[in-house]
């Protein structure tokens with residue numbers, strides 16, 4: 001990590017973002033607020049980071065963006081008053097409740113119908129069908145022969161998914177049905193900036209998907225008079241693109257928590 005990019009050596013740049021009239025902190029969760037754990041369920045947000053977020057919520061706009069469902073992100077961070085953007089930007093938990101983005105809402109019924117059809121058509125023990133509203137998952141980890149199960153699921157869902165205009169993606173022992181919409185953390189950040197008319201944005205993140213958010217912030221500040229900084233949380237497994245694209249660096253999750261505490265102090269003395 002180049003010392004010159006460490007946030008403590010660049011506090012003037014951060015202060016200049018904080019001096020804007022509508023400041024937002026938008027943060028990734030896994031690997032940024034929490035250390036990466038063996039399973040997603042085991043990951044925990046550092047208490048120092050959570051306390052700082054709870055203090056920041058009273059001072060600026062605070063949101064978390066995750067590949068997790070919005071409700072799961074909210075459970076994990078557990079700070080009231082924050083906005084939680086889940087499922088790659090397709091859903092939002094705000095203090096007013098859970099909202100799907102309008103384009104996603106058009107596909108909710110089709111996803112639900114397709115999952116019910118698949119459940120009936122597939123006579124396979126061990127399949128778990130999960131209707132997440134904005135997306136659907138068919139898990140086959142528990143099947144005796146996962147490869148046969150994978151093929152059977154794909155055969156069953158492909159044609160009806162095509163007819164309904166839905167996309168199919170494959171993950172680790174899971175097949176996902178999703179709206180054919182291009183959502184990523186970059187589009188999610190841009191829509192938070194627009195909806196909350198932010199003029200200053202700080203975004204810490206640690207992974208390849210966060211690079212989309214970094215680039216969105218950099219494009220936004222180049223095209224508008226917005227002030228934004230992409231902050232790479234650099235750990236031992238951090239992909240090169242994160243360190244390279246980030247404007248400034250944080251030295252892992254403990255340092256992210258220290259950074260958030262510093263923000264609280266800065267906003268109080270400003």
Ligand SMILES: [Mg+2]
Pocket residue numbers: 028029030031032205206207
């Ligand atoms: Mg992450």
